Amino acid sequence: MKDLHGGNIYKFQREGKNDILDYSSNINPLGVPQKFINIAKESFDKLVNYPDPYYIDLRKKIAEFNSLDLSNIIVGNGATEILFLYLKALKPKKVLILAPCFAEYERALKSVSAEITYFELKESDNFYPNIENLKKEIETNNYDLLLFCNPNNPTGQFIKLEDIKEIVVACENKNTKIFVDEAFIEFIENWQEKTVSLFKNKNIFIMRAFTKFFAIPGLRLGYGIGFDDEILNKMWDEKEPWTVNTFANLAGLVMLDDKEYIEKSEKWILEEKKFMYKELSEFQYLKAYRTECNFILLKIQNISSASLRDKMIEKNILIRDASNFKFLDYHFVRLAIKDRESNIKVLEALADIIEYRG
Amino acid sequence: MKDLHGGNIYKFQREGKNDILDYSSNINPLGVPQKFINIAKESFDKLVNYPDPYYIDLRKKIAEFNSLDLSNIIVGNGATEILFLYLKALKPKKVLILAPCFAEYERALKSVSAEITYFELKESDNFYPNIENLKKEIETNNYDLLLFCNPNNPTGQFIKLEDIKEIVVACENKNTKIFVDEAFIEFIENWQEKTVSLFKNKNIFIMRAFTKFFAIPGLRLGYGIGFDDEILNKMWDEKEPWTVNTFANLAGLVMLDDKEYIEKSEKWILEEKKFMYKELSEFQYLKAYRTECNFILLKIQNISSASLRDKMIEKNILIRDASNFKFLDYHFVRLAIKDRESNIKVLEALADIIEYRG
Numbered sequence A, B: 001m002k003d004l005h006g007g008n009i010y011k012f013q014r015e016g017k018n019d020i021l022d023y024s025s026n027i028n029p030l031g032v033p034q035k036f037i038n039i040a041k042e043s044f045d046k047l048v049n050y051p052d053p054y055y056i057d058l059r060k061k062i063a064e065f066n067s068l069d070l071s072n073i074i075v076g077n078g079a080t081e082i083l084f085l086y087l088k089a090l091k092p093k094k095v096l097i098l099a100p101c102f103a104e105y106e107r108a109l110k111s112v113s114a115e116i117t118y119f120e121l122k123e124s125d126n127f128y129p130n131i132e133n134l135k136k137e138i139e140t141n142n143y144d145l146l147l148f149c150n151p152n153n154p155t156g157q158f159i160k161l162e163d164i165k166e167i168v169v170a171c172e173n174k175n176t177k178i179f180v181d182e183a184f185i186e187f188i189e190n191w192q193e194k195t196v197s198l199f200k201n202k203n204i205f206i207m208r209a210f211t212k213f214f215a216i217p218g219l220r221l222g223y224g225i226g227f228d229d230e231i232l233n234k235m236w237d238e239k240e241p242w243t244v245n246t247f248a249n250l251a252g253l254v255m256l257d258d259k260e261y262i263e264k265s266e267k268w269i270l271e272e273k274k275f276m277y278k279e280l281s282e283f284q285y286l287k288a289y290r291t292e293c294n295f296i297l298l299k300i301q302n303i304s305s306a307s308l309r310d311k312m313i314e315k316n317i318l319i320r321d322a323s324n325f326k327f328l329d330y331h332f333v334r335l336a337i338k339d340r341e342s343n344i345k346v347l348e349a350l351a352d353i354i355e356y357r358g
Helices: A010-014 A034-041 A044-048 A056-065 A078-090 A104-111 A131-139 A161-173 A229-238 A246-255 A259-281 A305-314 A340-355 B010-014 B034-041 B044-048 B056-065 B078-090 B104-111 B131-139 B161-173 B229-238 B246-255 B259-281 B305-314 B340-355
Strands: A021-023 A073-076 A094-099 A115-120 A145-149 A177-181 A204-209 A222-226 A286-288 A295-300 A317-321 A332-336 B073-076 B094-099 B115-120 B145-149 B177-181 B204-209 B222-226 B286-288 B295-300 B332-336
Touching (some): A021 A340, A034 A259, A034 B044, A044 A246, A056 A246, A073 A078, A078 A222, A078 A229, A094 A104, A115 A131, A131 A161, A161 A177, A222 A229, A259 A295, A259 A340, A305 A317, A305 A332, A305 A340, A317 A340, B034 B246, B034 B259, B044 B246, B056 B073, B056 B246, B078 B222, B094 B104, B094 B131, B104 B115, B115 B131, B131 B161, B161 B177, B222 B229, B259 B295, B305 B332
Parallel strands (some): A021 A317, A094 A115, A145 A177, A177 A204, B094 B115, B177 B204
Antiparallel strands (some): A073 A222, A204 A222, A295 A332, A317 A332, B295 B332
């Protein structure tokens, strides 16, 4: 396990920086939903029992939330477990990934010895995939699996359902399975009308997370949506028992019913992503890529990503140096989008460092 | 993932049996430590951060508790994750297991395609291993790994350190690694003087759990102790990030310092295992095997294990039908040992069913 991710604030805490503002991980700033906290505080006695190894109630709730059946749902210790289980079950040999993308895909694919080809999301296309080229790539090769993230981390781009439909047809003709990471989809406006789960297609497997939208990376809860019983059964066979603990289980049961939190979050992200994009677009020495999500990719011109990161840490703000993402380089950083007050602090810090360096 | 374990009370809860007394899983009846609950109730805001992927503070605490170094410790989502990680790292081809034993070993070993040989713990030896025969078995074969549980589930037997020493020497001569499951060792009187971790031997890897002694199967926290950097590094490489969630992490930090809970638990188990053994020894139609642990294996003579289990469920008590343990059959059941009041209920129910059947 290598240090590939944002959000490792512990290094800083051990150095005495306890009040660091974490803009390196993309978590809903509304924080842990209060309704869950209230119920969880009365539920400590439940810890003396093992969780239900089949998580029937939780999977029913998730199925209902997605207008699907219990049998379509598998739950995991964060989305990460779902990704690893799927790959262990499918054992793909040749895999095509849209990149830049989340680093954990590569690690997971290497753990099953898959051969990885990267399909580049080009800066000149604002990181939106060229659908014709992608179809051609699928049609002229024999990939076992196409893997992509939608909306995509770190670029913030969201592929439209009609474009995905074309890709699905191309994949079906070549018997290429599709794995879609939808860990951030709840931040998309009216996402229920835009998710690939609407296709109910046997070739498609979808990964979701509670981590980002419900602000609980510390609890570890993710799930998978599948329509192919053979793959799902293999995943259950591979699964280590009880990896979702009692509190993560409870969180799932409570949070999907928390309409107030969900609506408040939707309102927040709609406002703040517009605000951040607009403000960042006014900077002279950086380019902000339009995002549909709760983070934003920046290209910076007059300082390296590592230097900017270090200078921001001096100002007690942790941002994500995005130079280690495939096809990106030292010009790129990723910022979370949080509450207005914090966003303004970050904008001011950035202006200090980038715009008025001397 | 198959239904191999005790403790799945959810089936019964879904049938409306909410108040079932669970004697099928071996959990400390003192319940979730109150000190942890008090601190956890104030820690929900920590869930907005990912856990430290290296769990430095937790591993330091565990190392200290065991008078070892941070580098000797790896943590996991329950002991189960530790078992799977070790096997993925070692990739043993030929494995010798002492049995009857925990069913998850077989499942984990099959997941790495290991060939399993069972060394029988014989009823005629009260399920204590015949050390001479075991040494011979190791010396005349080429096992990559010897795996055993100490104290052993479901037999309750504890192998003495001087006997293990002989086995360690035999294994070293054949380059056979040793994996010892010590998930129940804290229930052994003065266990600190009896654990194989005292050997600090490179060939030995030890698995421990918080689950049983600290009564938190719902939280999922286990750890491994190793002295071979190569194996430990491979395990870290294989490990999926953040599998121990923030509350499990916190539990580890708080509970090992909870001297009051630990002492109270030690006093309880000392008294109750004597009580249960003595009471059960007076039954005419069953044989109780002497246990050093918080559960007890019974051989029953006038009813099958499945029938006894069903009849106990009618009395709202769930016991473990032990017939599916290797080398056991329909004569065997396993009982947890809990608080005096519950133990008396179970003894009375047993007497009703076994002794006065008509």
